[in-house]
Amino acid sequence: MKRTLLLVPLLAACSVHHHEVNAPGHVEPRTPPEQPIVGVVEKPEDPGEKMVVLTYGALASGGIGWPEASDAVAAYAVGPEVSLHLGQSERSHSDDGMFVLPQRSLGLNLGWTTLAHPGTGLGPVYGELQYTEVYWLAAGWAYDADDHAHGPQAALGLGPVFLRYTHLFDESSVLTLGVVMKGYQSWVFSR
Secondary structure (H helix, E strand, O other): OOOHHHHHHHHHHHHEEOOOOOOOOOOOOOOOOOOOOOOOOOOOOOOEEEEEEHHHHEEEEEEEEEOOOOOOEEEEEEEEEEEEEEEOOOOOOOOOOOOOOOEEEEEEEEEEEOEOOOOOOOOOOEEEEEEEEEEEEEEEEEEEOOOOOEEEEEEEOOEEEEEEEEEEEEOOHHHHHHHEEEEEEEEEOOO
């Protein structure tokens, strides 16, 4: 019951905004074609739709870490993340329902691993570039101000589940498996 109640704020924070003005179309109906082909009918096609998606929520993961000059230890990471994605779908209004997200998107993630082990104090902030289709792949850079360490970070995910690797030079490497829970706002531009 408590888990279900935790999901209510995230679902309430999801909404979709369809713009009333259509995006530019492919044809100008008031201008005839320059060289019409007699007897050929152009079949109508679905022009699809473009979306801007803002997501916000939290990530939590656990796994294994390798502190510099030390044996492997249990690792964990928890923190907030906000993302802005630009995407498109092949069909207009194909997913109109509870979740309206693009089939393909490219976005920017900004996050802060507030609770992290190994490490001291607060964990690193990070920025990532993310590509999403059926799966998602994110790569970027992390910086830990408490430990004065920085390094690359990459994640591979499918839906809410992800595998992330972070390497902070002269500090530690961490491999974790986790889950992401986010709300979203989608702005949809259909032709």
